[in-house]
Amino acid sequence: MTAVTTDQTNTSVAEAIVDIDRVSVTFESKKRTVQALKDVDLQIHRGEFIAIVGPSGCGKSTLLRAISGISPATQGQVRLRGDAVVSPRQDVGFIFQRPALMPWRDVRRNIMLQAEMRQMDKAQAEARCRELLQFTGLEGFEKSLPHELSGGMQQRAALCRALLHEPDVLLMDEPFGALDALTREKMNVEIQRLWRERNMTVALVTHSVAEAVYLATRVIVMGPRPGRIIEEFDVNLPRERDYEATMEDPEFHRVAGRVRELLGSGKSHE
Numbered sequence: 001m002t003a004v005t006t007d008q009t010n011t012s013v014a015e016a017i018v019d020i021d022r023v024s025v026t027f028e029s030k031k032r033t034v035q036a037l038k039d040v041d042l043q044i045h046r047g048e049f050i051a052i053v054g055p056s057g058c059g060k061s062t063l064l065r066a067i068s069g070i071s072p073a074t075q076g077q078v079r080l081r082g083d084a085v086v087s088p089r090q091d092v093g094f095i096f097q098r099p100a101l102m103p104w105r106d107v108r109r110n111i112m113l114q115a116e117m118r119q120m121d122k123a124q125a126e127a128r129c130r131e132l133l134q135f136t137g138l139e140g141f142e143k144s145l146p147h148e149l150s151g152g153m154q155q156r157a158a159l160c161r162a163l164l165h166e167p168d169v170l171l172m173d174e175p176f177g178a179l180d181a182l183t184r185e186k187m188n189v190e191i192q193r194l195w196r197e198r199n200m201t202v203a204l205v206t207h208s209v210a211e212a213v214y215l216a217t218r219v220i221v222m223g224p225r226p227g228r229i230i231e232e233f234d235v236n237l238p239r240e241r242d243y244e245a246t247m248e249d250p251e252f253h254r255v256a257g258r259v260r261e262l263l264g265s266g267k268s269h270e
């Protein structure tokens, strides 16, 4: 079993909404077998914001996919709200690296796709859609097609779609990697507010150490494939985080420094 050291004990006794118990994921094809995850143990408690960092190809996306059931565990077990995850789950929000909007549908209809897939009550979904458009600053762009939006706006539309059914668990796989630095910063601030105000449980995969530490209550560091958790750090910062002030906070520098050290201070982890 992988030894996990924690620099500060998380004494939270809150309910584990996600329980990952000795999970391994192996991909088998005719050509080769890849073990993407090996004996991963992790509990995510209600209201936590977990950021997962690690070298490229170490299994970060696979871990999120195991939680959502897109790539279920081949050994061990993931439990979501107590239920074993064995197939894709509808009761989470998932945001991919690319917004994956349908090019022929306008913003509103892209968001409402979620309602159609889930056969949600139309009037309720429309009301929720309007609320999310306002929340993410997309009001006025309901009728725009994806190609008429900036990258950040497209990712915001994807965020609205992922949140339409009000999931209490949000999984985000490097959602801001393709954005310019300033837009990424703005999205970080929006996600911080969203997590806080909606009291969601979030797991984020990111290559940015700064993004991980700014957003997370706990940073999980994975080692090279086969993916294992090698260390985790509690981030002792207030839930409400001003961006500039956080960047200057000694706690931010302490955690970011240790994470960078562990990742070999590679330049790929800004």
Ligand SMILES: Nc1ncnc2c1ncn2[C@@H]1O[C@H](COP(=O)(O)OP(=O)(O)OP(=O)(O)O)[C@@H](O)[C@H]1O
Residues within 6 Å of the ligand: 027, 028, 034, 035, 036, 054, 055, 056, 057, 058, 059, 060, 061, 062, 063, 225
């Ligand atoms: N569907 C799949 N079929 C076969 N192999 C896969 C599949 N998905 C992932 N892998 C392999 O599993 C390993 C982990 O991949 P994963 O995408 O989880 O890594 P990652 O840490 O998210 O990488 P990156 O940071 O580069 O996005 C890689 O070697 C990858 O090639």
